[in-house]
Amino acid sequence: MNRTTTDFHLRAGSAASGPYALDISPRSAGWGYSSLRVLELGPGESHTFTTGESEWIVLPLRGGCTVEAEGQTLQLHGRESVFTAVSDFAYVPRDAEVTVGSAAGGRFALTGARCERRLSVRYGAAADVPVELRGSGQCSRQVNNFAAAHTFEADRLIAVEVLTPGGNWSSYPPHKHDEFRDGVESELEEIYYYEIAPHRHPDGRTTEGLGYQRVSPSGHGKGTDVLAEVRSGDAVLIPDGWHGPSMAAPGHDMYYLNVMAGPGVDRAWLICDHPDHAWIRGVWADTPMDQRLPLYGAKESAEARAGSREEEGGR
Template identity: 70%
Template sequence: MTTTHHVPAGKATSGQYAVDITPETAGWGYSSLRVLDLRPGDSYLFTAGDSEWIVLSLSGGCTVAVTDDHGRDTFALHGRDSVFSGVSDFVYVPRDATATLTSDTGGRFALTGARCERRLPPRYGPAPSVPVELRGTGNCSRKVHNFGAAGVFECDKLIAVEVITPGGNWSSYPPHKHDENRPGEETELEEIYYFEFADHEGTPGLGYQRVSPSGNGQGTDVLAEVRGGDVVLIPDGWHGPSMAVPGHDMYYLNVMAGPGAERAWLICDHPDHAWIRDTWPGRPVDPRLTTAPSQ
């Protein structure tokens, strides 16, 4: 089990995985994240087990061959140059299957996972079908790639999205939580944040992540300086803001799953900060997001 909710790069490695977060290592029930580096010509086989997975390019492309009792399907994952170069296509791998990733040119791939009950068919998600959302305004502006969002792509438990925050902006704001099941208002979801940052003239970027307790002062409490490859685990609590330092755009991948029968992202804003949403209508979105690539 991890001993901290902030896991710096290199502290959650396992075999060929640069990041290997499982329900067992996180100390919770559902959400998983693996980050796999492949050299040119490499192949890697992984077993889905009791979880469903989405294979997403962080950089580079590969083929994903999925095998289960129903046969074998092979998908070409075109990928992208980096997480800052636009939306990627992706591949869904069902529970009780195996998948072989093969990359001629090499790359870095995220395997976002969730324990589940239903077995859905393997599928390919094309990049043009990914809804791109501009959220917030001014220095709260960020771009969300809703590739694995509830209501967008069918999964049993897994919810996964990625967020681009321009340097100097605040993301995951206002602080919000989803640690209780309250029908129609809030869903209980464990969440993983995985970070990458744009370099500036060879200088690595960084940011800051806050998580504060949501239950009478008890629960997750994090104020962390985060860098590329870092992970923050959020079993509960108000999370946000995620702050990108000026000059360095910030990327984070969110992986969520929970015990509720409804697969939905229903959140509760922190009562001290929820008012900020009322200031957004009519104000411009950060122009860096409207000119940056989305496909």
């Protein structure tokens, strides 16, 4: 029997645990590798956790923090919000004790993956994060490749941020990575975590934003079938299936954090486009990029943009 939206759409607060506003583990998700926690700290607060058999990246969503592990203290400057800047981040290995503290308070994503190798504690500078524009027209989006497979070393963890201007579609064409096919497709579990920009009215009122996420059965795996209205703090679990589009409502920019990991020996993100929608790539070269992008960060070169349109349109 296919599982449906309610099994995979975690509304804000529904998966909270202790200090975490969101706590997704392999056990709670019913899979083998990917984890995500969202830690909220008040001014002067700190939190200590053990990494266990997973590697983790501490990524500020709002505010800055210190990360202490393995006798080192890393200072993360962070950012005002996910809609204002790329953030620096910290990598911490499995089998370690980690303390995250924040003088001013903030919200911090802990992206994790069960792994075998124990790598070193490392700092990731915001200036070193590749900012990429993908798609074109109403499929234009921005990808912050802070821990993509080709940009930052980890054992299994892959994580990126995607920003979609209001009214645009991302994660398009729909794509999947739910079976291993050598050199063609990776097997990766995936988590989407969303923040949606509110609309601020001239009189000071704000209107909460929303978006939509689609996942459809691929014929491989558990038959995941999701059509979810997503709001800030929500998450969607994707163990398998065609995923996309991610739709940002007009007037509300959409942010999502993607966390991926799987059993493959090679840490790679190889996707297969949905055959009914892959044709959209063919029109991108003749359609201009949305001029609202990038929301922040440097514009990529024309050559890099063309390559991303052709090769990596799914995210």
